[in-house]
Amino acid sequence: MSTATRGERRVSPVFLALVAIMAVSIWAVWTDFSASPGFAVFLFVVSGWVVSLCLHEYAHARTALHGGDLTVGAKGYLTLDPLKYTHAMLSIVLPLIFVIMGGIGLPGGAVFIERHRIRGRWKHSMISAAGPLANAAFAVVVTAPFWLGAMDGVPDHFRYALGFMAQLQVTAAILNFLPVPGLDGYGVVEPWLSYKVRRQVEPFAPFGILAVFGFLWIPEVNHAFFDMIDAVLRFLDVTAWDTYWGQQLFRFWQGTPDIPPLSGLVF
Template sequence: MLFSQSWADLPYIIITIIIGFTLHEFAHAYVAYKFGDPTAQKQGRLTLNPIAHLDPLGAIFIILVGFGWARPVPVNRYYFKRPRLAGVLVSLAGPVSNLILAFIGFVLFVVLYKTGITNGLPFDFFPFLQIFIQMNLLLFAFNLIPLPPLDGYRIIEDLVSSRIRAKMSQYEVYGSILFIVLVVTGLSNSTIFPYIRFVQGFFINLFQSILL
């Protein structure tokens, strides 16, 4: 399991996955809709109902190996008046939603710790909030990796010229294969995970400097 040393933390992880994945995909759908693309809305994805967004296999993978996925939100760039700008913002919306959730979790952690209002309650909020913060920062960092089909790759696609974008599309399948190889061979432990741990540490320190 990804974060816990025991199965006791599994409910915290499941709750975080439901919230983190749902808000991530909703954010993609909402921003696309605001830029004029009704595709996700017509397919019932402009909702906070987790059932519309969760992929059971993807949720299991993130619990077991640290990488997972939700159901991708369909986006039709032809509805955008400014496709590049809209494309970047739509792609950024998902990871940023996870960053915001992590910050909210950190604020709650600090408030509960300083006020002590949870003392005597049967539910220990602190292990849950720690996992909530860590996993949402993981989702933020992971989705910004510039490999297909992640959001980071889509952002780069919209930032480069049309010529480079066409070249990228030719090699997209190899990027997906590289990503699978990193995960299956365990090379992600020396490549992807150090990056994710760095991002987690950076933002936790940033949150601390803002709030403490």
């Protein structure tokens, strides 16, 4: 039976502070309060991205709790506190660096699940899938104003920030679902592989994410990958215009871009 004490499930002040920063930055972007709209967009995207990483890790931990690992509560994973993760560098720092450098949602993944406590291959697969599914759900929520046709009257800067945020969530979900050792996608299929195959693949797990980004440096692979991202975003009614200008605003240190007005544009 899954259980955790009230203290182990109490939302941490750190996470609440992140949500507060995101809320204030949303207000600043919406009202154009900041003298530098790009800086407000930067705060919104970064705080929102870290919040999504916390939800990603929480989804892993919560699913593991229901799967039989009762230790996740004592480890602090159910508090949404990013400081409780076993590898803050992998879960928070590196993803932020990649967001700042290239606008790519680097998969996180640093909660330690005691897999020997989990019984059943489906449970193991669901624990791994829960993280990227959280990113996918976050993307659906962020893009809701687009696919619900509720963007009329929304300030352009806020629209572009949402578009760029959606791009990060979609890239994180897709990258994480790749069946590459070290990523959640491999964790989904691993329980169904033979013991021999798993032992042969295990040494390559630490290098899986490096291999993925190495392949993304190949121009043909990079173009194909981002064409797929654009296709998903178009399905959610987010245009390349939205994501492009969102990323330009996000990089506020390069100066505020001269963004053409949306009026008269046809998508």
